[in-house]
Amino acid sequence: MKKAISFIATFSLLLLLTSCSTHKEPTAPTEPLAATQKIGYPKIEEILWEYRNTVRYQNPVAAFDYTNNSNYTIVQLYLQFKFKDGITSEQLQLTDTLVADDEISELTPYVIDWIVCDPGEKAEGAVIYMKYNTEPTSVDQCELMDLISAEIEYIAEDGKIHTVFYSAENQGYSLSAKAKEPYVWIENDYTRIIPKPNTRVVSADQYKETALCVDVYDVTHDAYLAYIQECQNMGFVDKYPGEDHDYSYYGTSAEGYKIHVRYIESMCHMEIILEKRDAE
DSSP states (O other): OHHHHHHHHHHHHHHHHHHHHHTOOOOOOSSOGGGGTTSOOOOGGGEEEEEEEEEETTEEEEEEEEEEOSSSEEEEEEEEEEEOTTOOHHHHOOSSOOOOGGGGGGOOOEEEEOOOBOTTOEEEEEEEESBTTBOOSSHHHHTTEEEEEEEEEEEOTTSSEEEEEEETTTTEEEEOSOOBOSEEOOOSTTGGGSOOOOSSOEEEEEETTTEEEEEEOSOOHHHHHHHHHHHHHTTOEESSTTSOOSSEEEEEOTTSEEEEEEEEGGGTEEEEEEEEGGGO
16 A cells, blocks of 8 residues: 555656746756856766666656766756757657647656766666657667656755856856755754754755655665664654565654655655644
8 A cells, every 4th residue: 555655656746846947947047157156066068877678666757877977976967958850740659648749749758867977977767758648669769759848956065055057059158156065954943853964965845834845866776775774763653564665664753653665766865744633
């Protein structure tokens, strides 16, 4: 049952990302590079990606891998594509419904990769979307795409996360004027009863004073399982004893809190939701 819940939750998250990103226009420059030239940035030419045939949820799909040859740690990579001119619906062979030939040019395939990737490392297994929630079934479909734009979040020399934008049309770059801390934590009654994640990139947010939501990046599956054990050591009791915790864990505490921890393997991402049990 928990595996089914985990799958549904993961699919819901990806659906949300898809809804936002499918209609996302290529990002316009927000600040000239000349005004922020003290901050270096990774270049698209330093990100070498490839497509790979694999299986996800018993279905054949193409996955996205890339090697980070820049001097910066990449926190998130968002790539937007278009289909090459003259591509037909028959060539695409989408798994749900065929798209009319004259509509193919309006599709914007994309990749969102949340794997934290250090210089020289390889990030593997990101999901590719051809349209809406449709993934390519083979690398042949991916070879029909051309890059439109890239949005790269990375850790700069100042230790903060910056964003650089790339436009394939003019091969130009621009840097966002905004930066954020890689590790954002909150000290309150909620965080004192759970383990503090031991990783480089964390975003914690208190939602309407009733729930704590934490996104943890750069997490291995073993680290996720170890985190669950730490939660149990701090007093949380398994809500579903006897079932495995491979990708989702539900627990309750004597203080009246409930916790849900889930793991998304393709993103090396762990999500923690902690709330009062009477807040249901």
